[in-house]
Amino acid sequence: MRYLYTFAMFLVTPLLVLRLLARGVRSRPYHRRWLERFGIFDTPGITGSLWVHAVSVGEVNAAEPLIKALRRDYPNAPLVITTVTPTGTARVHQLFGDSVFHVYLPYDLPFSVNRFLKRIRPRLALIVETEIWPNLYFACRRRGIPLMIVNARLSERSMRGYKPLRSLARSALRCVQLIAAQSRTDAARYRLLGADPEQVLVTGNMKFDMPIPQDAVAAGAAMREHWGPRRPVWMAASTHEGEELAVLEAHLKVLKRFPDALLVLAPRHPERFRLVENAARSLGFTVATRSVDGVPLPVHQVCVIDAMGQLMPFFAATDVAFVGGSLVPIGGHNVLEPAALSVPVLVGPYTFNFEEITDSLIEQGGAERVPDADQLGPDVLQLLLDGGKREQMGQAAQRVFERERGAVQRIMQLIDTLLQE
Incomplete structure (x- = not known):
């Protein structure tokens, strides 16, 4: 069986190289250091x-x-x-x-x-x-x-x-x-x-032991002060193709009730940053980006996080966090970052990559499951309207995080x- 597997790997290697080249069209780093994938490096x-x-x-x-x-x-x-x-x-x-x-x-x-x-x-x-x-x-x-x-x-x-x-x-x-x-x-x-x-x-799970950046909470508080401490803010993190449009449509529903609401949108992959920004602008939103604007102003309705490793301060500055990869069958992403910062969590139906963590958060009241894309807006809006429930969910999420370290x-x-x- 191992010999057959190795033979198959040799057969598909040209396809893997072509895939690297194709992905490099969208993301230049795929073109670099490709010899390392054959064990060639200093x-x-x-x-x-x-x-x-x-x-x-x-x-x-x-x-x-x-x-x-x-x-x-x-x-x-x-x-x-x-x-x-x-x-x-x-x-x-x-x-x-x-x-x-x-x-x-x-x-x-x-x-x-x-x-x-x-x-x-x-x-x-x-x-x-x-x-x-x-x-x-x-x-x-x-x-x-x-x-x-x-x-x-x-x-x-x-x-x-x-x-x-x-x-x-x-x-x-x-x-x-x-x-x-x-x-x-x-x-x-x-x-x-x-x-x-x-x-x-x-x-x-080692993710419960992840360090919380010491300045994340302070940076989040500074951002809230900058764009208005009473302003409703929600975040959609690590989103994939097929989710960003649902998130933007959900934000339209939120804006009908809270005209000053802000959506912080963080696509999972860098090659999608510009696509998501353009999609938000095409729907008529006033858009800020992390790379150009830094921190959104009160006039902005959507802020696209077009940088890697920038999520924690924004989680600390939000009222509600939706974790992506879960409205489409990707399997979900890390729900512990918002939980560590006492932020209530929403997830979609597909969370098999983080099955037990997500189930534990839901059972303990720190997270809720959104059945489909159409329900995302109403569920976000419900939490933004209920400060007491948000506080209870955030505290429950943080307790689960601390318990599992x-x-x-x-x-x-x-x-x-x-x-x-």
């Missing part, structure tokens, strides 16, 4: 590194407290961070600058993987959330590199996706020393996929044990 004499792989922005944000703990406890070990997307790369540079070595994860081809591992020479590999690459995993076992999946999650949808390759996934998972699952459900799914039950532990400490104890062994 290294500054790295040996004995601690390697963390985080696919994109969400995984990098989740890994932030773990990476900081690794830097604190192992200050002499080189830290290597790999990503797959340019947005994840930008987030790594924003958070850690030159204190870590960043490179793109190579395609799962034997020669690319071997070249990559030979250059970074890791003493430990940490894979964040859900990334099962058979050739990479087998190469780590062959080289004696301890491999650990941290903050591991596996949705029902991902389980179905692995079904045709279940025997191969099982063999790959047997190369892993430890799987630190986010929840009991995730742990059970990894066992069903073929992981050794004794190697699967439940440690919780501690996963990074538990994972660091497991890492310490692996490295000692």
Whole structure:
């Protein structure tokens, strides 16, 4: 099965390169550093590194407290961070600058993987959330590199996706020393996929340990003062194609009741920034952007956040937060950022990527589910009209966030044990 998989990877590699080139038309960073995806890059004499792989922005944000703990406890070990997307790369540079070595994860081809591992020479590999690459995993076992999946999650949808390759996934998972699952459900799914039950532990979700920027609350308060402290403000974060129009139509409903209301709209991907801005203008909204206007003025009805890593201060400045990727079958995004700041949360029907976190917030009263796009406007409006309910939901969300903290400490104890062994 592994040989068939590798043969298939060789066959699709030209298509992957064409996809890189095509995506580069919309986003120039895809054109850069593409040789790294074949394990070709220069290294500054790295040996004995601690390697963390985080696919994109969400995984990098989740890994932030773990990476900081690794830097604190192992200050002499080189830290290597790999990503797959340019947005994840930008987030790594924003958070850690030159204190870590960043490179793109190579395609799962034997020669690319071997070249990559030979250059970074890791003493430990940490894979964040859900990334099962058979050739990479087998190469780590062959080289004696301890491999650990941290903050591991596996949705029902991902389980179905692995079904045709279940025997191969099982063999790959047997190369892993430890799987630190986010929840009991995730742990059970990894066992069903073929992981050794004794190697699967439940440690919780590292995203509950994410640091809240010290200046986020102060910056949010300053923005509220700038555009009017009594002004109704709601935010739609990490939106995807098919959601922005629904959000803008919801804001039209809000404006009928609150003519001075402000919508803060943050598309998930940079290549959509300009498209979303133009869509808002075409509907007649007065639009500000983060890059041009900085902070919106009282005259603006919509503010498009056309920058990465800028959400926390805006969450702190809003009354209600809708988290995107959930009105369309993307699976939802991180609901913990607004929850950490005591902001009530709205989500759509599709939250399978953050199933247990979202369900917990809803059960505890910190979040509500919007059944469809048509109901988004009325639900936002209801919360903007009811300050008491907003306060109760915000407090409940913050309690859930605080209650679940501690996963990074538990994972660091497991890492310490692996490295000692």
